[in-house]
Amino acid sequence: MSRPGTPEREFRSRCPIATTLDIxxxxxxxxxxxxxxxGKQRFSEFLExxxxxxxxxxxxxxxxxxxxxLATRKPYQTRPTRYEYRLTKKGRDLAPVLxxxxxxxxxxxxxxxxxxxxxxxx
Amino acid sequence: MSRPGTPEREFRSRCPIATTLDIxxxxxxxxxxxxxxxGKQRFSEFLExxxxxxxxxxxxxxxxxxxxxLATRKPYQTRPTRYEYRLTKKGRDLAPVLxxxxxxxxxxxxxxxxxxxxxxxx
Numbered sequence: 001m002s003r004p005g006t007p008e009r010e011f012r013s014r015c016p017i018a019t020t021l022d023i024x025x026x027x028x029x030x031x032x033x034x035x036x037x038x039g040k041q042r043f044s045e046f047l048e049x050x051x052x053x054x055x056x057x058x059x060x061x062x063x064x065x066x067x068x069x070l071a072t073r074k075p076y077q078t079r080p081t082r083y084e085y086r087l088t089k090k091g092r093d094l095a096p097v098l099x100x101x102x103x104x105x106x107x108x109x110x111x112x113x114x115x116x117x118x119x120x121x122x
Numbered sequence: 123m124s125r126p127g128t129p130e131r132e133f134r135s136r137c138p139i140a141t142t143l144d145i146x147x148x149x150x151x152x153x154x155x156x157x158x159x160x161g162k163q164r165f166s167e168f169l170e171x172x173x174x175x176x177x178x179x180x181x182x183x184x185x186x187x188x189x190x191x192l193a194t195r196k197p198y199q200t201r202p203t204r205y206e207y208r209l210t211k212k213g214r215d216l217a218p219v220l221x222x223x224x225x226x227x228x229x230x231x232x233x234x235x236x237x238x239x240x241x242x243x244x
Binding site: 014025096101102107115 | 135216225226
């Protein structure tokens with residue numbers, strides 16, 4: 001089943017929560033989107049995240065992020081070709097999701113850092 | 123590394139987004155929390171969700187939800203013992219996350235249903 005404005009893909013139901021989770025509902029995608037919102041653009045920058053993402057997971061998730069229309073890439077270097085990624089409006093519009101997630105963690109896990117202001121400021 | 127107020131568990135970083143995703147960042151947990159917010163309480167009710175969760179995944183996620191303090195259970199029947207689940211305040215406080223997720227899907231995937239009002243009304 002395909003949906004208007006999206007690449008052909010299967011969604012589990014018409015529920016908006018299930019649909020969003022089908023796109024970003026794994027342990028890594030929202031962390032890459034966090035880094036994109038905070039201004040990171042390059043593969044090597046995403047790899048530096050303290051969560052220790054592997055190159056193969058990062059490659060896979062960046063391709064999915066681009067396929068879902070959440071970011072675009074363009075080459076900034078040849079031999080070898082390397083790409084910079086930038087959020088689309090659709091991707092940037094996930095900021096309120098990240099903000100709500102951050103606020104919840106700050107309330108219940110006092111040891112967590114503060115990122116919600118940095119996210120909403122962009 | 124353990125955190126105050128939680129069962130002992132590992133978090134990938136001090137980032138509040140990573141911490142939340144370590145708890146609810148999979149394809150199913152937030153869907154069960156959606157159903158709890160919408161008033162479902164019993165295993166058989168969660169199984170009816172249109173996304174087609176399996177009994178083994180549901181059993182696993184309910185145990186994690188309880189261990190994370192997002193819901194409590196109490197028996198409503200014996201031989202065999204069956205339990206009803208209810209959200210704690212900590213679990214109910216994830217409603218703004220579900221609401222933000224729903225709004226984003228409604229904006230970009232017009233075929234999705236509307237649940238955000240039902241979620242915030244509870």
